[in-house]
Amino acid sequence: LAGDKLDEETWEEVEEILITADVGVTSATQITDALRTRVKVLGTRSADEVRALLRAELLAHINPDLDRSVRTEPHGDRPAVILMVGVNGVGKTTTAGKLARVVVGDGGSVVLGAADTFRAAAAEQLQTWGDRVGATVVRRGEGADPASVAFDAVAKGIEEGAGTVIIDTAGRLHTKTGLMDELGKVKRVVEKKAQVDEVLLVLDATTGQNGLRQARVFAEVVNVTGIVLTKMDGTAKGGIIIQVQRELGVPVKLVGLGEGPDDLALFDPEAFVDAILESS
Amino acid sequence: MFETLSDRLTTVFSSLRGKGRLSEEDINTTAREIRVALLEADVALPVVREFIARIKERARGAEVSKALNPAQQVIKIVNEELIEVLGGETRTIRFAKTPPTVIMLAGLQGSGKTTLAGKLAKWLADQRNTPLLVAADLQRPNAVTQLQVLGERAKVPVYAPEPGNGVGDPVEVARSSVDYARRNNHNVVIIDTAGRLGVDEEMMRQAADIRDAVSPDEILFVVDAMIGQDAVNTAQAFLDGVGYDAVALTKLDGDARGGAALSIRHITGRPIMFASTGEKLEDFDLFHPDRMASRILDM
Ligand SMILES: Nc1nc2c(ncn2[C@@H]2O[C@H](COP(=O)(O)OP(=O)(O)OP(=O)(O)O)[C@@H](O)[C@H]2O)c(=O)[nH]1
Numbered sequence: 001l002a003g004d005k006l007d008e009e010t011w012e013e014v015e016e017i018l019i020t021a022d023v024g025v026t027s028a029t030q031i032t033d034a035l036r037t038r039v040k041v042l043g044t045r046s047a048d049e050v051r052a053l054l055r056a057e058l059l060a061h062i063n064p065d066l067d068r069s070v071r072t073e074p075h076g077d078r079p080a081v082i083l084m085v086g087v088n089g090v091g092k093t094t095t096a097g098k099l100a101r102v103v104v105g106d107g108g109s110v111v112l113g114a115a116d117t118f119r120a121a122a123a124e125q126l127q128t129w130g131d132r133v134g135a136t137v138v139r140r141g142e143g144a145d146p147a148s149v150a151f152d153a154v155a156k157g158i159e160e161g162a163g164t165v166i167i168d169t170a171g172r173l174h175t176k177t178g179l180m181d182e183l184g185k186v187k188r189v190v191e192k193k194a195q196v197d198e199v200l201l202v203l204d205a206t207t208g209q210n211g212l213r214q215a216r217v218f219a220e221v222v223n224v225t226g227i228v229l230t231k232m233d234g235t236a237k238g239g240i241i242i243q244v245q246r247e248l249g250v251p252v253k254l255v256g257l258g259e260g261p262d263d264l265a266l267f268d269p270e271a272f273v274d275a276i277l278e279s280s
Numbered sequence: 281m282f283e284t285l286s287d288r289l290t291t292v293f294s295s296l297r298g299k300g301r302l303s304e305e306d307i308n309t310t311a312r313e314i315r316v317a318l319l320e321a322d323v324a325l326p327v328v329r330e331f332i333a334r335i336k337e338r339a340r341g342a343e344v345s346k347a348l349n350p351a352q353q354v355i356k357i358v359n360e361e362l363i364e365v366l367g368g369e370t371r372t373i374r375f376a377k378t379p380p381t382v383i384m385l386a387g388l389q390g391s392g393k394t395t396l397a398g399k400l401a402k403w404l405a406d407q408r409n410t411p412l413l414v415a416a417d418l419q420r421p422n423a424v425t426q427l428q429v430l431g432e433r434a435k436v437p438v439y440a441p442e443p444g445n446g447v448g449d450p451v452e453v454a455r456s457s458v459d460y461a462r463r464n465n466h467n468v469v470i471i472d473t474a475g476r477l478g479v480d481e482e483m484m485r486q487a488a489d490i491r492d493a494v495s496p497d498e499i500l501f502v503v504d505a506m507i508g509q510d511a512v513n514t515a516q517a518f519l520d521g522v523g524y525d526a527v528a529l530t531k532l533d534g535d536a537r538g539g540a541a542l543s544i545r546h547i548t549g550r551p552i553m554f555a556s557t558g559e560k561l562e563d564f565d566l567f568h569p570d571r572m573a574s575r576i577l578d579m
């Protein structure tokens with residue numbers, strides 16, 4: 001969006017910026033049309049002003065006023081319970097490790113529950129993270145019932161007087177009914193022991209339009225309370241979360257910025273929008 | 281919201297039935313619908329643009345004006361063009377004249393490389409090869425253990441001289457694996473590497489160093505079918521950074537349309553060789569361009 005002239009090309013460019021950020025063609029067209037109308041009403045002349053208006057429009061879509069805090073604080077003698085969910089390979093286990101690191105860094109204590117009993121070496125991977133950040137890991141052998149591992153992790157958390165229990169679950173595609181039912185069961189079984197405070201849906205920033213479908217189904221099955229947008233250290237912009245937030249009303253809370261233990265940040269709407277506009 | 285392209289085009293064309301020749305306006309309306317369908321399928325914007333230009337040209341031609349049902353004719357053209365781009369020279373693994381044949385996997389984090397290594401090993405072993413899996417991801421927590429478990433399941437030996445989790449040199453592991461394979465009569469070597477981002481220069485250099493150490497017969501770029509518009513950047517970055525001969529598309533068991541297949545094939549000219557369709561070792565197939573075409577367009 002350089003230069004001074006506003007013509008058809010400008011609007012094509014705006015739409016292009018949004019589409020290549022994975023905002024989705026329908027949303028991109030809507031946002032562009034809304035911007036066009038505003039520009040007409042305001043009598044805006046320069047590309048710089050259009051840019052500022054687009055930034056404001058995008059920010060409004062992301063709703064900067066949503067509560068994005070992650071509930072990691074214990075209540076009474078019960079630890080806070082956080083469930084990590086999402087499709088395969090998005091970064092659930094890594095985020096569980098990083099989040100534990102944040103809580104431990106703040107003086108809390110964490111139990112990690114290895115309820116991915118399916119993927120090869122999933123429990124070992126979580127154990128490595130536990131060792132790395134100083135968290136207890138509750139695990140059982142491959143093929144164990146994930147719901148009972150999750151239950152045991154919460155029991156261990158209560159017994160140890162831990163402040164936070166983070167349960168890692170196996171990656172599953174939202175289209176697999178059996179696996180989604182299993183996830184619902186994990187949550188219900190945990191709820192027999194303690195309240196589940198957060199269900200964090202992990203979305204990979206490189207994901208395209210399928211991200212919305214993932215979010216819809218996961219939200220239906222386990223009532224997602226927050227989104228984690230991972231792999232934002234790459235070139236992908238993660239624009240799909242605009243549709244996800246709007247449709248589900250679930251805020252993005254955290255952002256993954258790398259593979260290291262400290263590469264987790266609170267979601268910053270302004271930084272997110274600026275990254276989308278960066279390429280323009 | 282997710283109407284099929286067939287539905288959409290049928291609606292567009294219902295107003296023009298019996299008109300014979302398509303006007304320029306009809307063609308533009310049609311092109312817009314196709315554009316939306318492709319973008320909803322995550323086909324990369326620059327690819328969509330070129331693709332549409334070709335479709336438009338053919339839609340102006342005689343084959344459409346003479347058709348009884350222009351909608352069906354246009355859909356047929358779109359489908360043909362898709363298969364044309366997706367297909368090209370389909371082929372399978374090229375074996376080296378002197379064994380071992382070296383196959384190296386590369387891709388973004390979590391795209392499905394390690395799982396694919398296990399699948400490929402099983403697939404090759406089932407065809408009476410004697411593959412060796414090589415644990416050259418020494419970075420991701422327990423990537424080595426993961427490959428060992430998969431090797432056990434596939435009944436394929438795993439070369440893992442280093443424990444990983446930050447310990448060991450992946451270039452050295454890759455290099456020595458080829459000698460080890462030669463000494464132990466493995467005719468294929470499959471090298472699993474760490475996930476990396478296209479923008480991570482250091483990690484890209486490492487991939488290139490592994491390549492230079494083993495001179496692979498095939499480098500496979502492993503990509504998640506759910507990837508969106510970033511497919512272009514990533515496919516190009518890996519092409520520039522390490523290069524690859526073919527593509528393996530993973531997680532096709534979900535409901536992602538998989539427009540990345542079209543984008544990557546179109547941009548890089550590299551064929552898509554394998555389709556990964558689940559978490560189990562046998563969920564693996566050669567790539568079928570015709571199935572992919574109807575999947576992208578949901579026809
Ligand atoms: N660059 C980058 N890589 C990440 C990030 N988060 C996770 N990863 C990497 O992505 C890969 C997959 O991460 P995991 O945490 O194993 O993902 P998962 O969702 O638990 O995967 P499954 O349990 O197999 O479904 C690993 O190589 C991680 O190191 C991130 O924010 N940035």
Ligand SMILES: Nc1nc2c(ncn2[C@@H]2O[C@H](COP(=O)(O)OP(=O)(O)OP(=O)(O)O)[C@@H](O)[C@H]2O)c(=O)[nH]1
Pocket residue numbers: 088089119171173387388389390391392393394395396417420423473474475476530531532533534556557558559563
């Ligand atoms: N549903 C499904 N899951 C798959 C498929 N291929 C791999 N996965 C899963 O995706 C996740 C990531 O797979 P990995 O093989 O660990 O991916 P990777 O590329 O080696 O990951 P990094 O080494 O961390 O970069 C795991 O949960 C796998 O089980 C597939 O075709 N379908």
Ligand SMILES: [K+]
Pocket residue numbers: 205231232233234235236237275
């Ligand atoms: K980014």
Ligand SMILES: [Mg+2]
Pocket residue numbers: 092093094116122168169170171
């Ligand atoms: Mg995991």
Ligand SMILES: [Mg+2]
Pocket residue numbers: 393394395417420423472473474475
């Ligand atoms: Mg791997």
